Amino acid sequence: MDNCLLQMKNIEKDYGGHKVLKGVDLSLKAGEIHCLLGENGAGKSTLMNILFGMEVIHSTGGYSGEILIDGKPVKITSPKEAMKANIGMVHQEFMLIPSFTITENIKLNREVTKHNPVSKVLGERLKTIDTKTMNADARRALDKLEINIEEYAEVAGLPVGHMQFVEIAREIDKTGLEILVFDEPTAVLTESEADNLLATMKKLAAEGIAILFITHRLDEVMEVSDEVTILRDGELVACKKTSDTSVEEIAELMVGRKVELNQKEKSSSEGDRKVLMDLKNLHVNMPGELVKGIDLSIYEGEILGIGGLAGQGKIGIANGVMGMYPTTGEISYNGETAPLNDTLEMLKKDVAFVSEDRRGVGLILDESIALNTVFTALKVKEKFIRNFKLFKMQDGKAITSHAEKMIKDFDIRCTGPFQNAGRLSGGNQQKVCIARALTQEPRILFISEPTRGIDIGAKKLVLDVLVRLNKELGMTIVITSSELAELRTISDRIAIVAEGKVAGILPPDASDAKYGLLMSGISDDPGKEEK
Amino acid sequence: MKDLIMNKIGLPRLIITSLFLGVFFLGAALGLPVAQQITDIIKRMGMYGILVLAMVPSIQSGTGPNFALPIGIITGLLGIVISLEIGMTGFSGLVGAVLISLPFAVIVGYFYGRLLNVVKGAEMTIATYTGFAAVSAMCIFWIILPFQSGTMKWPLGKGLRNTFPLDNSYGLILNDFLAFEIFGVHIPTGLLLTFFGACFLVYLFTKSKVGTETLAGGMNPNFAKASGVNIDRNRIVANILSTVLGAVGIIVYSQSFGFVQLYLAPLMMAFPAVASILIGGATAQRAKVSHVIIGVTLFQGLLAVALPVANEVFPEGNLSEIIRMVVQNGIILYALTKVNSNGK
């Protein structure tokens, strides 16, 4: 393969001992569209960060392996160098200044300037902006994309699809662009806008630009790409010609069975299940995790897993139920209609919530384990309170003894109940979060990403705790996780969320391909439950 | 070990403590009466203490140091002026002033809290200018309000005096209550009891249910929200309390000073109070009652000893005033640089 434009060979990277890329190869030919696929955490972003010389790579010890461009080894240590190596990127979130014109955005920090008498003395930065030439350049780039918008219009009023094209125009305006990376570009677009974009990608490829396309929409992959590379857990799983493979195969390769963990035995018999909570047409406006109409029934006493790729809305469900983000739709709980957007009311109804954002929402880092543990119960149930009629005081003794009990029960490794939560390790922090939820004595527990960022031993402990609560106390648990493997270990049923909706509900032992397809949003019959 | 000390105490506090001790011993070496110096330190601590205490609820609620302290001070001054106008003296006068100022403080504190909820993220700046504007608006009222009492009015012309004595009403009444001398040090028992009593009440507040919720809301709004806390309401409650403490603080201050100062006197009073609590170890996001006691002792203590010492070394000019400006504003700047780095 000597006609390769870009080759990345045997790339390895670890973050503090944790290997996130394990010898990945990637090669890209001029004029091809190459799809990079994988679940969250498979290593796609890390690979791209390496390609772009991002700060985060080099501040954490760099990477090993080789990058070749046009057959010559290069070392890219900053985004600037990536730009010099003719690599461009269209970001998922737009890097556009709304009140600037299209031209100004396309030329941001690459303005065309000309000398004036002052700049000759005082330096480059005082050169005059050459608006005329800049507009002409911008026009040329827009024309190439066949976009009919005025280059002097402000970006602020443009539809999202056009903003995306401004981003692309900026990249192709860079002279000599050879490689263009699209990072989930269609995620924010409407269908017709996405079609436009795909057509443009083909056009650019036809002009000889190599395109690296990151997406989770498998139908798009099949439609435009020449080759696909699939990563899983930091490893290269496959690199195939698109024509040699199928959606099913790709889906299966993406998911894969990671670790064989002991399957949990079925807890309740199927027939006499009682619906504890019913979500109807739930919309949650959580930025980055929009929920766009979920219908889901949660049965009493079950462990329901919610899976799906990042940004698809699975995280939004629990947050919406708890009223953390603006929510519409209908929630019925225990046969009654539950209030929307009212966290306190939900908590009072014995619904507990452990947030996915442990450090941001789950804990007060600068406060003691004790306060963190009792706070919700103190607020909602007025436990640990001494009531003096006129005012209510904390019951310090009760708080301490309860915290000590929790520390013992959950084996929280700490110096005592008054240690600050921020000082604990991730796993122990998670236990404090769970302890807080349990102190509330809930009937149903929403727990999101319970094992994110904690080590493998602690992971098992946390999951064991959940299973124990479910079995011994009969607590209903709704666990949301990006790790399909762990969902399959402990859940009775798993709902896969894609594009803000339930794509399907699967039993834990369904095939990898089925999971993979649902995660890509491909379902023949949404809502239908597989038995 | 060195790192531990630095982290635990913090560089600014270390510098100010050494400065304080240095000046203190320099004064002793220069032959200034040590007992007198200690007397001054204690008196100033008690005088300024409650004003500094007003910072605790506002910081704990997450609105940052109460730079709008002048608002509370004005309501306190209003309480004094009205109590004198209706001829109250002695202890009942003092209590009367507090009681009269309370409704004013609660009402303006409420609206001030509402205001802060609207301008989240810029509380400190807005608070400063709200305080300034309130002081200058009140200046107009000191002139036009129809007070008649002879001690307070200008003999000629309109309005209240800039400064008037409290010696015929309740000046020094707390300072002299159960006061005694030990080794030549004058102990203003009543003043100290009032200060520590107020400290204890604020401590109780922080340990109450509302106080706990307020603290959680200030430390991590998202955490509090997830537990169903009404953060905005608690911020208002905390700022009402802070405003009330400002009112009580200026009444205690004035009786201790022996004079009431109106017009522009409250304008800059927030800054030394903010600086004190910061010196005590608080940050713009975190404060405890202990920070108040440590901070007011260190900062006012430093100023109390610096004054005679500076006069001894530099008979001309006001060196202690310069020390106050540099230390006070330096520590506030230092705290501001920490606002962002704390992961906000």
Add this chain to the structure above:
Amino acid sequence: MENKIKPQLRLQEKKDIKEILRQNIVVIIFTVLTVIGVILSDLPFHFMVRELVSRIGRNSFLVLSLIIPILAGVGLNFGIVVGAMAGQLGLIMVTYWGITGIPGILLTVLIATPVAVVLGWQTGVLFNKTKGQEMIAGLIVGYFANGLYQFVFLFLVGTLIPMKPGTPMVKPDGIGLRNTISLGSKHGEGMKYALDYVLQVNVWQLLIAAALALIAFKIIRNRKRGFKTPVASLIPNMILVVVSLVILLVPTFRMLANIKAPVVTWLLIVGLCLFNILIMKTKLGQDFKAIGRSQHIASVAGINVDQTRIIAVILSTVFASWGQIIFLQNIGTMNTYGSHMQVGMFSIAAILIGGASVTKANIWQALVGVILFHSVFIVSPTAGKVLFGDAQIGEFFRSFVVYGVIGVSLGLHAWKAATAKKKEETEE
């Protein structure tokens, strides 16, 4: 987000009167206030105009020094107080050496500028460390620097810094400077009017000349670009010419007609206006604009945000130091420990009254602001006296206006930012 943003045609939007009123509400309120004040105060009109002309020359430069940091997203630079101190430092030294006139001014600038650069740089570094809190940091920086300033001029002067004993500006005991330093009582003596009196021209003649020059400039520029100049765009200038002519020629306005303007000072102000416009047409100006709109996006695009912010603050500080020199040469007496302290708040209040905000400002807002703010200043004591029988009330009202307008403007900014954030969260 998808689907919801409708394509908007960016045609020439017709602004209705309501919208225009809403956008200029501050200016309108203060115009009304000024008119009321003028009517109430009953001051002779020519006195007010004379006073205003001298205040425009005195204060405009300082107010204009605020524009660049606003555009660069640093906000209202309360730190210009520090620049003013640098200017005073220069003035003190030059006065001490007894250098007068233009050489004196030049030397003052020569001393003040490097000091202002260093102080501005330090202030900029501090602003970078206190992002989001720049405005209160700037205020406190002023107080902090004032402590150091007092230390230098009250204690080091005459001790570490030797001064000839018996110099009038030094206190009788030889340590520290006096509270007020005279820069001379009339032109030619010391620095008083060193700039203002280089060339004094009748203000109306000057206005006529300027207006005519502007008209000529517009016509020539448009002809170069190849289109005719619409007469309507020249009307304001023509009105100015006509009004000036009337004042000059009608005997009723005799008292008004002989007011003179300091040409050199005004030219410097025009120069700074031009600088503010031209700098925005350079790469540096484009960077100011970019970091002013979004620090994040600008830095992703490779702009050194922190460095650019520091440059903005340095420029502002240097201009403020020059502005303070212009201010004091007009006043003639320096309040050693006080002249600089009000500079920040008064200038900021002025630019806000002119219609600027924390994120938007231009030279017209600065100039209109100076005129309105100082009109209120001139009339409020007498208006207070007439209204309440007490001139003090007018003065307190004045400072209430200063604090109030800053507070309200900052509050509106924070409120808008907060609601925009909320809107972003709820609108998808």
